[in-house]
Amino acid sequence: MRLSSPSLLTLIFVAFAIAYLFYSNHKTEPQKVNILFITVDDLNDWIGVLGGHPQAKTPNIDRLANSGILFSNAHCQSPVCNPSRASMMTSLYPSTTGIYFLNPDIIDSPVARESVVMPRRFEKEGYHVNGVGKLFHNAPGINERHVPNYAGHLGGFGPMPEEKISSFPGHPLWDWGAYPDNDSQMPDFKIASWVEHNLSETLSEPFWMGVGFFRPHVPQFVPQKWFDMYPLETLEMPKTISGDLNDISQYGVDITRRKHVSPTHEWVMENDEWKPLVQSYLACVSFVDAQIGRVLDVLEQSSCAENTIVVLVSDHGFHLGEKERHAKRSLWQDGTRVPMIIAGPGIPGGQVCTKPVQLLDIYPTLLDLANIDPDPHHEGHSLVPLLQDTQADWDHYSRVCFGPGNFAIVSEHFRLIQYKDGSEEFYDHRIDPHEWVNVIENTEYQDIISTHRSQIPADRYPILGDGSTGHEAFQAAEENVLTQSIE
Structure with a gap:
């Protein structure tokens, strides 16, 4: 029996319909991206691509930046390790959680413990999650609690010599000099070796891998060959001026110097x-740049290189004489500015974004890049619009705090600092990148200053925890204000 033309067309249509339905129901799901999350402890802007120090040699961080987007105006939420990392891993401000200083942990904050930290969220989404080194604060048990399959600190801040190398008589971690003899004795070397092993093996995909390096956090020890790269006789020193603190309130000085x-x-x-x-x-x-290079090398040689998002950040800045200060714990540019680089599939290389961004933006950004539903409780913002166009409209500010009532608000060109006693500083980075001139009284800036003030939250969660140097510094500044008011 011969089929009529209409009947033949009907059969062809039905066949195509069945095939379409079959392939629609069996089509391959889009491949999920992997996440390689690298943190570097106490790293300020002294890297080649940020130009914080003209002699800094960081070829591996620089090549990562050249393969992705460098956020040159990125800031932490607190210039202290624990609150900065807690904020980054929850996408909640310290003023929301009450975690302002070196303690407590996330689980001891009634607000923060209701959130799902970044590694656990990716685990819930079906990712293989593991990590090594300092990802959260390194107090006992914290990383083990929050990072599935955590591999350990692998030596942490060590190794330590039997006696101090420097002449500084204070805290045992505050020491510097050439030690030990070999790179292989350094925990960061062992951390990179762990990554080499785990990325070179067949790894379950998709994966979220956290890699937390300890240097340049004190003690500033690395083998001699790294010191040889920076001879003292040709070393350029940070730019400073005398009397830099003369236009700053006593409270502003106290909060960064006392205790x-x-x-x-x-x-x-x-x-x-x-x-x-x-x-x-x-x-x-x-030294730590070289370890990062080893991590990048093994990733590039792996089968997952083309499908892995790489994030590199620090937890806060660090002073080396600027503002007559050494160490972290300040609301100035040197205390809050951090390296932030994002590279991977679909992200253009070699671009720089000058918009103000924050560490707590990383978590929602990675959810967005992984096509995972956002968390409505997050206070950060996805950076995907800026990854697509570094000049995209961006009406967000960066907000940093050091204890309730002490805030820095950073925009693309300005910084406002407001202390708990009401004193303020304002800097115009277009003409004053070192923040040497406090223009808070300049009438030309009052409208801009008001706009920045509007970003300071009225609600501040009370301080949780006690006993850390941050707690003591905050209390000392408060006591000095009280003493002055009585006098």
Whole structure:
């Protein structure tokens, strides 16, 4: 029996319909991206691509930046390890959670413990999650609690010599010099080796891997060969001016100087330790850059290289004489600015974004890149619009705090600092990148200052925890205000 033309067309149509339905129901799901999340402890802007120090040698961080997008105006939420990392991993501000200083952990904050931290969220979404080194604060049990399949600190801040190398008599971690003999003795070397092993093996995909390096955090120890890269006789020193604190309130000085364990700038200068401190910091930066290079190399050689998002950040900045300060714990540019680089599939290479962004933006950004539903409780914003167009409209500010009531608000060109006693600072980075001139009283800036003030939250969660140097510094500044008011 011959089929009529209409019947033949009907059969062909039905066949195509069946095939379409079959392939629609069996089509391959889009491949999920992997996440390689790298943190570097206490790394300021002394890397090649940020230009914080003209002699900094960081070829591996630089090549990562050249393969992705460098956020040159990125800031932490607190200039202290624990609150900065807690904020980054929950996408909640310290003023929301009450985690302002070196304790407590996330689980001890009634607000923060209701959130799902970044590694656990990716685990819930079917990712293989593991990590090594300092991802959260390194107090006992914290990383083990929050990072599935955590591999350990692998030595942390060690190794330590039997006696101090520097002449500084204070806190045992505050030491600097050439030690130990070999890179292989350093925990960061072991961390990179762990990554080499785990990325070179067949790894379950998709994966979220956290890699937390410890240097350049004190003690500033690395083998001699890294010091040899920065001879003292040719070392360039940070740009400073005398009387830099003269236009800053007493509260602003106290909150950064009282009860801190780092050496004062006066001690550093009197004991001729400024150059050795700068040299040791740069040596540590170049050492950790080499370990980052090993991680990038093994990723590039792996089968997952083309489908892996790489994020590199620090937890806060670090002073080396600027503002007459050494260490972290300040609301100035040197204390809050951090490297932030995002590279991977679909992200253009070699671009720089100058918009103000924050560490707590990383979590929602990675959810967005992984096509995972956003968390409505997050206070950060996805950076995907800026990854697509570095000049996209962006009406967000960066917000940093050091205890309730002490805030820095950063925009593309300006910084407002407001302290708990009401005193303020305002800097125009277009003409004053070093923040040497406080223009808070300048009438030309009052409208811009008001706009920045509007970003300071009225609600501040009370301080949780106690006993850390941050708690003590905050309390000392408060007590000094009280004493002055009585007098």
